[in-house]
Amino acid sequence: MATKASQSAARLMMAPAVVLLLGWMLVPLITTLYFSFADFRPLRGVFEPWIGFDNYERFVSSSSFWDAVTTTLVMVGAILAITVTLGVLLALLLDKPMFGQGVVRILVIAPFFVMPTVSALVWKNMMMDPVNGVLSHVWRFFGATPHDWLVETPLLSIILIVSWQWLPFATLILLTAVQSLDGEQLEAAEMDGAPPLKRFWFIILPHLARAITIVTLIQTIFLLSIFAEIFVTTQGSFGTRTLTYLVYQRVLESQNVGLGSAGGIIAVILANIVAIFLMRIVGKNLDA
Amino acid sequence: MGRITLNNITKSFGDVQVIPPLDLTIEDGEFTVFVGPSGCGKSTLLRLIAGLEDMTSGHMEIDGRDVTDVPPAKRGLAMVFQSYALYPHMSVRKNIAFPMRMAGVDQAEQDAKIEKAAAALNLIDYLDRRPGQLSGGQRQRVAIGRAIVREPAAFLFDEPLSNLDAALRVGMRLEISELHERLETTMIYVTHDQVEAMTMADKIVVLRAGVIEQVGSPLELYREPRNLFVAGFIGSPRMNLIEGPEAAKHGATHIGIRPEHIAVSPDAGEWAGKVGVAEHLGSDTFFHVHVNDFAEPLTVRAPGEVSFRSGDTIHMTPDIARMHRFGRDGLRIA
Numbered sequence: 001m002a003t004k005a006s007q008s009a010a011r012l013m014m015a016p017a018v019v020l021l022l023g024w025m026l027v028p029l030i031t032t033l034y035f036s037f038a039d040f041r042p043l044r045g046v047f048e049p050w051i052g053f054d055n056y057e058r059f060v061s062s063s064s065f066w067d068a069v070t071t072t073l074v075m076v077g078a079i080l081a082i083t084v085t086l087g088v089l090l091a092l093l094l095d096k097p098m099f100g101q102g103v104v105r106i107l108v109i110a111p112f113f114v115m116p117t118v119s120a121l122v123w124k125n126m127m128m129d130p131v132n133g134v135l136s137h138v139w140r141f142f143g144a145t146p147h148d149w150l151v152e153t154p155l156l157s158i159i160l161i162v163s164w165q166w167l168p169f170a171t172l173i174l175l176t177a178v179q180s181l182d183g184e185q186l187e188a189a190e191m192d193g194a195p196p197l198k199r200f201w202f203i204i205l206p207h208l209a210r211a212i213t214i215v216t217l218i219q220t221i222f223l224l225s226i227f228a229e230i231f232v233t234t235q236g237s238f239g240t241r242t243l244t245y246l247v248y249q250r251v252l253e254s255q256n257v258g259l260g261s262a263g264g265i266i267a268v269i270l271a272n273i274v275a276i277f278l279m280r281i282v283g284k285n286l287d288a
Numbered sequence: 289m290g291r292i293t294l295n296n297i298t299k300s301f302g303d304v305q306v307i308p309p310l311d312l313t314i315e316d317g318e319f320t321v322f323v324g325p326s327g328c329g330k331s332t333l334l335r336l337i338a339g340l341e342d343m344t345s346g347h348m349e350i351d352g353r354d355v356t357d358v359p360p361a362k363r364g365l366a367m368v369f370q371s372y373a374l375y376p377h378m379s380v381r382k383n384i385a386f387p388m389r390m391a392g393v394d395q396a397e398q399d400a401k402i403e404k405a406a407a408a409l410n411l412i413d414y415l416d417r418r419p420g421q422l423s424g425g426q427r428q429r430v431a432i433g434r435a436i437v438r439e440p441a442a443f444l445f446d447e448p449l450s451n452l453d454a455a456l457r458v459g460m461r462l463e464i465s466e467l468h469e470r471l472e473t474t475m476i477y478v479t480h481d482q483v484e485a486m487t488m489a490d491k492i493v494v495l496r497a498g499v500i501e502q503v504g505s506p507l508e509l510y511r512e513p514r515n516l517f518v519a520g521f522i523g524s525p526r527m528n529l530i531e532g533p534e535a536a537k538h539g540a541t542h543i544g545i546r547p548e549h550i551a552v553s554p555d556a557g558e559w560a561g562k563v564g565v566a567e568h569l570g571s572d573t574f575f576h577v578h579v580n581d582f583a584e585p586l587t588v589r590a591p592g593e594v595s596f597r598s599g600d601t602i603h604m605t606p607d608i609a610r611m612h613r614f615g616r617d618g619l620r621i622a
């Protein structure tokens with residue numbers, strides 16, 4: 001397979017795809033980069049191609065920037081924690097033989113098929129609505145005053161909605177990992193005197209480390225750009241304005257493309273920092 | 289100490305009874321081998337003893353203590369799996385330490401025992417490696433090391449050598465036998481390789497479809513197989529079994545004669561036949577000889593130097609004293 005001739009042939013064959021992919025990713029990135037150094041406000045007819053780092057300075061120095069960074073990190077971190085923890089537990093549960101296994105597995109995966117906008121609308125109007133929402137009925141059933149989710153705990157509400165959406169993904173990946181665990185290892189640990197919790201801690205969890213890394217990384221990338229859920233529910237008010245949402249507001253609400261582009265570039269850099277940081281942490285766990 | 293008694297135990301998976309009622313006693317310090325064809329229930333029986341499967345009925349004792357409902361960890365048995373079942377993310381040292389860590393043994397004692405086990409098993413240089421960085425034989429030794437440090441009442445082995453190549457298998461066979469002599473602990477060993485069974489065992493248990501066909505020392509089984517199945521199963525190459533008029537001459541439905549108990553001569557003997565395939569092993573040569581009245585070719589052994597060609601006619605004389613006779617029910621006629 002890996003002779004020199006076949007390697008260079010392979011490179012040649014892959015070239016078109018690589019070039020296309022690079023162009024696909026580079027063109028928008030370069031345009032954004034270009035605009036981020038320009039004073040570009042189309043509705044007012046302002047276009048000045050080079051204003052240096054002014055946009056970046058304005059974006060970073062505004063008070064909403066650091067709030068947005070904190071909100072983003074809290075939101076992504078909380079969602080990761082919830083989906084990975086519940087994902088591991090659900091995967092272990094689904095791995096057990098039980099009645100109606102096939103149906104249960106499909107039900108667990110179902111939320112993943114619901115579009116973000118739709119699910120946010122459903123949660124907002126049918127689950128979390130303080131008057132008619134399912135949750136408010138539950139609260140009333142137990143004699144409590146219904147909780148006005150999106151007004152009183154907007155950040156928590158969005159975290160719950162997005163976690164609900166991403167839990168299936170985490171569960172699915174973790175389930176395949178759980179299924180690939182050699183049963184004899186667990187039996188050996190059982191004979192070696194490890195009770196269930198220790199078997200989980202010493203055998204199952206290390207085995208899942210790789211899958212957890214993958215779930216964390218992929219989810220982080222997608223979660224950094226959550227938009228629809230915020231747009232539909234709180235419109236970025238009450239401390240739910242993430243970096244992505246801030247960029248959107250700068251571009252559309254204040255019609256400042258240059259400022260928005262600078263924000264976009266900052267978001268890309270931050271996302272990369274977060275990703276490298278995560279890979280380090282989890283990568284270390286993998287090798288330990 | 290490790291005297292294991294099985295009383296009337298059975299095992300069913302759903303409606304299928306894999307082990308019909310079975311009684312067996314394994315004496316303290318004995319090396320017992322379970323043999324039998326694939327799917328006969330050897331692993332199942334071993335896992336019942338280990339406690340990894342629940343018995344459907346019956347009960348089991350270790351040193352007089354009823355352990356039928358005792359969980360695996362509390363039975364004081366250690367098991368070596370066919371796949372080794374090492375913990376891939378732990379170093380060899382941590383693998384061996386794992387049972388002691390679970391039992392809360394203090395660190396100094398752990399280290400001492402690991403050193404001792406590693407020295408005995410030639411693992412000193414590999415203590416800090418991961419299982420993935422070891423050869424099959426080394427992994428096997430780590431698995432054994434992990435079993436040794438627990439100082440169990442008995443060791444259970446499920447086909448531990450079947451993943452190794454032939455040369456290594458012979459070496460490990462010896463190592464396990466030596467280990468048994470040194471520790472004098474009860475060992476139960478599952479295999480379908482009858483050379484392993486014959487060379488290692490104090491006692492062989494021959495199983496067929498969950499039923500014990502015969503229990504005895506290797507030589508007892510070789511000299512006096514209780515029935516046709518054991519006769520055909522123990523011995524390599526297998527015993528020649530002849531039925532029909534030739535058997536009737538000896539007052540039996542089947543007669544059995546091992547290849548090594550037939551004298552071969554170029555010119556005179558009781559049976560005559562044409563040589564078919566010859567297997568030269570160096571020390572010995574096995575000939576497949578087609579005899580006119582027999583349904584299957586006879587296998588006969590000749591000393592290494594003797595050479596007949598395919599197609600030659602040779603003459604054979606069975607050693608009557610070592611002939612086995614079996615009746616209509618397949619049982620041995622004394």
Ligand SMILES: Nc1ncnc2c1ncn2[C@@H]1O[C@H](COP(=O)(O)OP(=O)(O)OP(=O)(O)O)[C@@H](O)[C@H]1O
Pocket residue numbers: 301306324325326327328329330331332333480
């Ligand atoms: N979990 C199970 N569920 C249902 N049937 C099983 C199960 N485990 C084993 N069996 C059946 O029990 C019988 C005995 O299996 P077992 O694994 O003990 O055979 P074995 O003698 O170890 O064979 P081998 O030499 O191939 O390892 C087989 O017919 C097998 O199909």
Ligand SMILES: [Mg+2]
Pocket residue numbers: 330331332
């Ligand atoms: Mg088996």
